[in-house]
Amino acid sequence: MSVEQRVxxxxxxKIQDRADLFIVSVKVQNNKITLLLDGDNGLSIDDCAMVSRHVGFHLEEENLMSDAYNLEVSSAGLEAPLVLDRQFQKNVGRNLLIKKTDGTKIEGKLLRNEPTALVISHAVKxxxxxxxxxxxxxxxxxxxxxKVSISFK
Structure with missing residues (x-):
């Protein structure tokens, strides 16, 4: 089992009893482990600390990393791209900036997250x-x- 899989x-x-929390991604690069979490109702520092302590304890106990490592457990953050269906669902009603595979960009309000598509409302002039x-x-x-489009108007 790889370190990434074990993390x-x-x-x-650790989050199995918290249905509102979910894992966005796990990356292991060199001696840095990055675990990004999110929550349907947000994510607190205490949530991150709880998961960090649990993962860190077991990594040490099982001696999975031979060298010193840095474990970073945090929220995906507003700037991070939305990658999971659950993230799209959480952001219904918010403005998104979407870049399509053909290079075009659309910014608008996410109205619905459907199984295979997003429905957005946007201005056309x-x-x-x-x-x-x-x-x-x-x-x-x-x-x-x-990505969630952040406006400071």
């Missing part, structure tokens, strides 16, 4: 006319990246 297993073990809001369905397979 995921240990994290899942034609020459000499006032911008109109339209609904667009974007197949998930055509999404290169999607």
């Amino acid at each position: 995921r297993e240990l994290a899942e073990e 034609e020459k000499g006319k006032k911008a109109q809001l339209i609904e667009t369905t974007i197949e998930k397979e055509h999404i290169a990246s999607a």
Whole structure:
């Protein structure tokens, strides 16, 4: 079993009684282990600390890393791309910036997260006319990246 698999297993073990928490990703690069978590209702520092202590304890106990390592457990954060269906569901009602695989970008409000597509409402402006809001369905397979759009207006 790889270190990455074991870290995921240990994290899942610790959050199994917390249905609102989920793992976004686990990366092991050199001697740095990065575990990104998220929650349907957000994620607290205490949640991260709880998982970090559990994973760290077992990594030491099982001697999985031969050299010194750095374990980082944190929230995926607002800047991180949305990768899981559960993240899209959590962000229904928020503005997203979506980059499609063909290079085009669309920014709009996520109305619905469907099994294979996202439905967003966004403004389209034609020459000499006032911008109109339209609904667009974007197949998930055509999404290169999607992020929550942060506005400080």
